[in-house]
Amino acid sequence: MSIWDYANPKKFMQTTDRLLPFVAVPAGLMLAAGLLWGFFLTPDDYRQGATVKLLYIHVPSAMMAINAWGMMLVASLVWLIRRHHVSALAAKAAAPVGLVMTLIALVTGAIWGQPMWGTWWAWDPRLTSFLILFLFYLGYIALWEAVENPDTAADLTSVLCLVGSVFALLSRYAVNFWNQGLHQGASLSLDREQNMADVFWYPLLVCLAGFVLLFLTLVLLRTRTEIRLRRLKALEARERMA
Amino acid sequence: MPLRMDRFSAPDASLAVTGLAVARAGIAVLEGVSFALSPGQALVIRGPNGIGKTTLLRTLSGLQPPLAGRIEGAAEAVAYAGHADGLKATLTVAENLSFWAAIHGSAGIGPALAAMNLTALQGRPAGSLSAGQKRRLALARMLVSGRPVWVMDEPTVSLDAGSVALFADAVRAHLARGGAAVMATHIDLGLPGAAVLDLAPFRARPPAEGGLAGRFDNGFDEAFA
């Protein structure tokens, strides 16, 4: 059986109906565990003090904000190439979740910036490219909302997602060129030992897993909603025809 | 009539449609439409408001894909004239027409202007024409398109009796040159020779009664069965 079978609405609804609790419950558990661990049971950093606790929300949300866009890009490509409706609807379902993740990363980053850099906002490349990502999410969602016909909307938003991805990468590069920045480099690599002590690292991993699972849960749930909505529209149309 | 009398080169003026279903906003509106049109023939499409005449004509012109069925005949052979006139208010009558002539690579606009009684108006900006004058200009565009199949949506809206006669003359000349024409209308076009296709029997049935569903619906009825 190929993965494309799940692009059939029937198969998708059946599978996710059974699958959803097995994603949602671990998501809640992991998230609760990670955040509580991070908040209550980790020591303060000798330089950053208690603000290091922001790590456990800032980093996972920042990563999910990027990953959500990546998922939308893949789903858009699948829609454009194979015309599987579920794929287009999944991309639509993911966008608001990605937007919220971006917002969380921006807000927690801004709050973190005040004690660390002495400013809420700086035109640092990492921050700036997140602001641009935020705009892309807004535009993508606004385009879905603005188009009446769902297939048309799927086509247009997919094209936007493709072109937008290219320009988002370009912006990232341009922004680097433009300003060297204050923000931490990537420390979440495999050779992480120089960067982060285990006391911070393990709860962060749990939080990361929690955010990933939460994202999955929400996307599955929202895709199911979108499929039903699509179904509702089709039925309304049929009723009019009759 | 001072129109070019040469026959059309390829692509030619035949159009055959079999089992065509067309959809508007993803909803099937017509299904099972079949007809064939050979050079020199005209077909008048009739049917009540909202049955799907405009949708059918747009599909024939290649502006939207059919939901099912086959259209034989190149979309490149079709010149389309819809409800909207496609005129630029700030360009003069002659400029509007010359533009379309240039796009279609046809020669002069003089004969087309004359055929639609626009010669006296040719220096006027199109925005200052009355409703019927605008429509005449939109029809003159068909003449300069040089295309063999004319597909027209309610071509005689706003035209007075004299202009309807002019239009009928132009269509007859086009047919005589080996062209073909498909026209949707509610009123008499003064073309007694034309075949008539009433769309009422082809109204799409709801999927429950065996009608076509949109592509999405196919996998879908099962999902909620």
Added chain:
Amino acid sequence: MPLRMDRFSAPDASLAVTGLAVARAGIAVLEGVSFALSPGQALVIRGPNGIGKTTLLRTLSGLQPPLAGRIEGAAEAVAYAGHADGLKATLTVAENLSFWAAIHGSAGIGPALAAMNLTALQGRPAGSLSAGQKRRLALARMLVSGRPVWVMDEPTVSLDAGSVALFADAVRAHLARGGAAVMATHIDLGLPGAAVLDLAPFRARPPAEGGLAGRFDNGFDEAFA
């Protein structure tokens, strides 16, 4: 017909025009037009494309001032429907109509929807209607305006035969209630009782032949005499 059967209060449905001249873009197009219309009467305006029907109707509605002559009857008594439908594509049929009902302070939109066979479409966005359905909605607006004099420019464009009959019924009911109607058209409206005014004899003459010139021209001819 489930329409309100009360007669109109003031301003009343009479309209008298004497020696009217109207201009478009400063150029006189019609002159010497006179007619009188009393409650219960309908007048059909005819004339070839570009003679000035639209211009005349806009003048009657108070949208532009007459060049000369008198119009007796309040502009507030007139409900106007032009070539453009005045619909908002993103609002539903019911929302479009309710808006105009609210503006004119009329009660419900149900009877108007029913009269124009729009009840089934009332939840649809107006942008998704076919050409004829849009026109029916534009005509339903006349019913909710509650105004005694209907001035309509080619009201039956794009309508199928059934809808033309609906429209004729609505006009007849309006006349029976003591209303009046002026309609420009090129085709038969199915209103045998209506008076007909052909505008061809009133085409404005050039000033050289004694026709009216624009206001500016009057002082102007002398200046360059």
Added chain:
Amino acid sequence: MIALLARDLRLAVRAGGGFGLGLAFFLIVTALVPFGVGPEGGTLARIAPGILWVGALLACLLSLDRIFALDFEDGSLDLLATAPIPLEAVVAVKSLAHWLTTGLPLVLAAPVFGLLLNLPGPGYGALVASLAVGTPALSVIGAFGAALTVGLKRGGLLLSLLVLPLYVPTLIFGAEAVRRGAGGLDFATPLMLLAAITAGALAGLPFAAAAAIRVNLR
């Protein structure tokens, strides 16, 4: 009248976002300036009051042609002009709808944008106050400009050209109020002048705009 307001608001919302889009444009303008000007906080803080006001002004400007042009194109304006409410009231209500969908969201969201441009702390009160007092004038003046250009096919840029000079006094006093506020000075005087402009515009311009529309429909 209320029906007209409700309709215009509903149209703005249906047109895809309504409230959101004016804001989004404001956000984008204020975000673009640092890309152009460079990221140093000091320079940004110095120009923040001016840029914020210019951004608000441009966000208003961009949505101006929505006020009458759509109604003109589809024939609704003809019908509104013959309706039993005075055209002056139509203008006033439509300006109000424009302000509610464009000006008001700007007022509410302005502090966030101030952050992006490093606006100094004491400036936020002045920013919100001056925008609240000044943006109604932008909407009314814009409605007047839109009325003047309503007949002309896509008079968008002409509209900007006509309206921008009219916006200058509002801009000067508005930006001055914010600059004084940001510098910790008293900003009552420019705010009063701003209020005077708004009051004057509200009292006079609907009549001028209605006259312009009548001429354009003729």
Added chain:
Amino acid sequence: MIALLARDLRLAVRAGGGFGLGLAFFLIVTALVPFGVGPEGGTLARIAPGILWVGALLACLLSLDRIFALDFEDGSLDLLATAPIPLEAVVAVKSLAHWLTTGLPLVLAAPVFGLLLNLPGPGYGALVASLAVGTPALSVIGAFGAALTVGLKRGGLLLSLLVLPLYVPTLIFGAEAVRRGAGGLDFATPLMLLAAITAGALAGLPFAAAAAIRVNLR
């Protein structure tokens, strides 16, 4: 093709100004900024490169919806889509027409506006060069945004929202080139990057835009 270009140019000119209006808007933006920011020469000189580029960008943006919306509304776009020239070419020609009526005049007039903002002497060459290289990208990217929103009733603000983030890289490299030029530094690198963006946009976006138009006409 040439006929289409000629028509679009003629339409732009007839629409009341054409060339003039984009310029006028640019002028007004650059004139408003001193009102907002205050007149000290030092600050102005520092922000001039950025403001000039932001102004050019906004002037472009404001005229974008003219590219396809009018043709869509009056039915011409249907006719162009069925005409014997490929839709990709239509997009390319229309972008070119937009650039000729908006971008090119900006390039030619930019030095004058530099003067208004106290742009330091060595910056003028960089300003003209970067605008000449960068504005074509603005037109093509804008045409893509206009194609996406063409079916939507007055998608003006949505269009801005979609297009502005796409403009960011162009803006950064453009303003950076001018800033380096104004500081007497070498500006070849940002100019090359700008050229690369323009080339990429010209090569790819007409296809995406044509696809979007086909979808919207369906």
Added chain:
Amino acid sequence: MPELGKYAVEVLSAYGVTLLLLAGIVALSLRRDARVRRLLADQERRMGRVHE
């Protein structure tokens, strides 16, 4: 409650905002799902497609 020192406001507000936003998107998703479910059920019933 851990000792947050002088950064209490920052840390607490950041956690607060995050939880608020997460709860918001979860609640919105659930509410929308329930609403669409209900509308769809109504529609299916109205069209006589009754099932369990």
